[in-house]
Amino acid sequence: MNKxxxxxxxxxxxxxxxxxxxxGGIAIITTAPExxxxxxxxxxxxxxxxxxxxxxxxxxxATLVLKIAGSSSNPQLESHLFxxxxxxxxxxxxxxxxxxxxxPEALGVExxxxxHELDQKLSELLADQEAIYIRLSExxxxxxxxxxxxxxxxxxxxxxxxxxSELHDIEALVHEMRLFKDAHEIDIMRRAAEISARAHIRAMxxxxxxxxxxxxxxxxxxxxRHSGAQSVAYNSIVASGANSCILHYRxxxxxxxxxxxxxxxxxxELDGYASDITRTFPVNGKFTSPQRALYDITLxxxxxxxxxxxxxxxxxxxxxxxLKVLTQGxxxxxxxxxxxxxxxxxxxxxxxxxxxxxxxTSHWLGMDVHDVGSYREQFSASKNSSEEKPxxxxxxxxxxxxxxxxxxxxxxxxxxxxxxxxxxxxxxxVVNDSGCELISRGVPVKADxxxxxxxxx
Numbered sequence: 001m002n003k004x005x006x007x008x009x010x011x012x013x014x015x016x017x018x019x020x021x022x023x024g025g026i027a028i029i030t031t032a033p034e035x036x037x038x039x040x041x042x043x044x045x046x047x048x049x050x051x052x053x054x055x056x057x058x059x060x061x062a063t064l065v066l067k068i069a070g071s072s073s074n075p076q077l078e079s080h081l082f083x084x085x086x087x088x089x090x091x092x093x094x095x096x097x098x099x100x101x102x103x104p105e106a107l108g109v110e111x112x113x114x115x116h117e118l119d120q121k122l123s124e125l126l127a128d129q130e131a132i133y134i135r136l137s138e139x140x141x142x143x144x145x146x147x148x149x150x151x152x153x154x155x156x157x158x159x160x161x162x163x164x165s166e167l168h169d170i171e172a173l174v175h176e177m178r179l180f181k182d183a184h185e186i187d188i189m190r191r192a193a194e195i196s197a198r199a200h201i202r203a204m205x206x207x208x209x210x211x212x213x214x215x216x217x218x219x220x221x222x223x224x225r226h227s228g229a230q231s232v233a234y235n236s237i238v239a240s241g242a243n244s245c246i247l248h249y250r251x252x253x254x255x256x257x258x259x260x261x262x263x264x265x266x267x268x269e270l271d272g273y274a275s276d277i278t279r280t281f282p283v284n285g286k287f288t289s290p291q292r293a294l295y296d297i298t299l300x301x302x303x304x305x306x307x308x309x310x311x312x313x314x315x316x317x318x319x320x321x322x323l324k325v326l327t328q329g330x331x332x333x334x335x336x337x338x339x340x341x342x343x344x345x346x347x348x349x350x351x352x353x354x355x356x357x358x359x360x361t362s363h364w365l366g367m368d369v370h371d372v373g374s375y376r377e378q379f380s381a382s383k384n385s386s387e388e389k390p391x392x393x394x395x396x397x398x399x400x401x402x403x404x405x406x407x408x409x410x411x412x413x414x415x416x417x418x419x420x421x422x423x424x425x426x427x428x429x430v431v432n433d434s435g436c437e438l439i440s441r442g443v444p445v446k447a448d449x450x451x452x453x454x455x456x457x
Contacts, residue, residue: 004108006184007056008079010177014054015068015075017173018133024069024076025131027170028122029054030142031062044231049367050174052272057107059083059098061115067125079109080125082118119145123152131166133173171372178366179373180397185273185366186430189399190439192229192270193428196277197442199223200264203238204281204443204450205457209258213238216264217251224268233274234369237265240283244422245407247359258284261291263422267369274369276401277440278426285454287447290417294406295447297329298423301404302445305361306427309402310435314391315375319361322404327353330406335414356407362400365428371399398431402438 018025031051035043047058055064067078086099103112113121126132126149134146153163181189199220206219216238224232238251244263256262260283267275280295282288287295304325305318327347330336335356341347364371376389394400403426410419425445429436444450 003056004106006182007054008108010054011066011079012075012077013177014173015066015070015077016072017177018068018131019070019075020072021168022131022166024067024129025133025164025166025168026122026126026129027064027066027068027133029064029135029170029174031057031060034060046231047272049272049372050171050178053174053178053367055081055107055109057081057083057098057103063115063118064109065122065125067129078111080121081107081109081112082115082121083112085114085116119148119152122149123156126150126153126164127156127161129164131168132164133168133170135171136167136169175372176374176378178371179364180395181366181399181430182397186397186399186439188271188273189275189365189428189430192233192268192273192275193277193440194442195224195227195229195270196267196275197440198227199266199268200277200279200443201453203264204279204454207256207262207281207283207285207454209256209283211256213240213243213251213254213256213262216256216262217266220264220266227268229268229270231269233267233269233276237263237278239263239265239422242409242420242422244280245409245420246422247407256283259288261421261423263424265424265426272367274365274367274371275440276365276369276403276426276428277443278403278405278424279443279445279450280423280425281450281454286451288417290415291421291423292447293333294329294408294418294421295423295425297326297333298404298406298425299445299447300329301325301361302402302425302427305402305404306429306436306438309362309394309400309429309431311393311395311431311433313394315362315394315400316391318402322361322402323348323353323357326357326404326406330356333418335408335418357405358407359405361404362402365399365401373398394431396431396433400429400431402427402429 029051032048037043061084063082065080070076081103084097100112150163202223203216203219217236236251239249240254240256240262241260243249262283263280265278267277301322305322308318308321331338364373405424407422408418427438428440444453
C-alpha cells in the first residue's frame with residue numbers, strides 16, 4: 001500500500017467514528033511547535049504524534065483540518081492541510097519545504113493551503129457545522145485561536161450562518177486508534193527494536209571497568225544513527241552502581257567499577273516509532289552471587305509476565321504474575337522477612353515489596369515510548385459511575401513493554417552484599433492471536449548468555 005494511502009485510511013476511520021457520535025463536523029489537529037533551546041539555537045524538531053499518525057507529515061507549522069459529513073458507514077471526508085508556503089530565502093537556511101502545491105499528491109489530502117490562510121479558511125469551514133473535534137485545554141494559544149475562529153463565524157449570523165454548537169475532545173478517538181498497531185506500524189517497530197538490540201550488544205561488548213557512563217551512551221547513539229534511526233526514543237539511561245537504583249537516572253560521568261552492575265534502558269526512534277529495551281549486566285563481565293540471585297529472580301518474573309501477556313487477559317495480569325515471582329524471590333533471599341509478613345499473599349497485599357519494586361511491569365509502546373491509549377476499559381457494565389473501570393483486556397495488535405525490576409538500596413535491615421544492586425529487564429511485546437511476540441530479543445537476556453557475550457568479545 002502506498003504510504004499516503006495508509007494515512008488516508010486512518011483519516012477515513014476517524015471520520016467514521018466522528019459520524020457515529022455526531023452528524024459530522026470539523027476536526028482540527030495541529031502539529032508540535034518548534035522550541036528554542038537557547039539563543040539562536042532550537043531543539044531538534046519532532047512532529048506531534050497524533051498529527052503524524054494522520055498525515056505522515058514531519059514539517060513544523062502545519063495543521064490538519066477534516067471536514068466530515070455523512071454516516072459512519074458512508075462518511076464524506078475533505079482533508080485540508082495547512083503548511084508552510086515555499087520560500088526560497090528561508091529554504092536556504094532551514095531546508096526544503098514541501099509547500100501546499102505539492103502536498104495533495106505527496107500526502108493524499110484533497111486540499112492544501114498556506115498556513116497563513118488558516119484563520120480565514122477555518123471561519124469558512126466552521127460555518128453551519130454541528131461540532132468541532134479538537135484537543136481540549138491543549139494550550140492557552142489553542143484556546144485563544146478557537147475563540148477567535150468561533151467569533152468569526154458568529155459575526156456571520158445575519159447572513160444566516162450558524163457556528164458549531166458542540167465541542168468534543170478528538171484525542172480520545174485518535175488515541176484509541178493508535179492503541180492498535182497495523183502491520184505497517186509493527187514492521188517499523190520490529191526494525192526499531194532490532195537497531196536498539198544491536199546498540200545494547202555494542203555497549204556490553206565495549207564495557208570495561210574505568211570507563212564512564214557517557215562512554216556507553218555514546219556507543220548507543222552511534223549504533224542508533226549508524227543504523228538509520230532518526231533519534232533516541234527517550235533520554236538514554238546508563239546507570240552504574242548505586243545509580244542503577246534511580247529509576248530515571250540520566251547517563252552521567254560516574255566511573256564504571258569492577259564488581260558493580262550497569263543498567264542500560266535505551267531505545268531508538270525509527271520513522272516516528274519508539275523502541276524500549278533494558279538490560280542489566282556486570283561491568284567486569286561476571287555476576288557476583290547476590291547479583292546473579294536477584295537477576296535470575298527478575299528474569300523469572302519477566303518470563304511469568306510474558307506467559308500472561310495474551311489476548312483475553314487484562315493489562316494487569318502480567319504485572320500480577322511478575323509481582324508474585326518477585327515477592328517470593330525477595331522472601332527467599334531474606335530481603336523480606338517471612339516471620340514478619342506471614343505469607344506471600346500478605347507480603348503482596350501489604351505492599352511490603354514496594355521498597356524493592358515500585359513501578360508497574362508494563363506500559364503501552366508506539367509512537368510515544370509511553371504510548372497513548374486507556375489502561376482501563378472505556379465502557380463498563382456497571383452503572384455506578386463512582387466505581388473504577390476494569391483493567392483493559394489485551395487484544396491482538398496492542399504493543400506493550402514487559403519490564404520487572406528489583407532495586408536494593410543500603411539499609412540497616414538489608415544484607416550488605418545486596419546493597420546498590422538495581423536490576424531491570426525490559427522487552428517489547430506485540431500481542432498476537434497465540435500470545436505475544438517479543439520483538440526485542442535480539443540482545444541476550446539470560447545471565448549466562450550476557451557473561452559469554454562480554455567475556456568472548
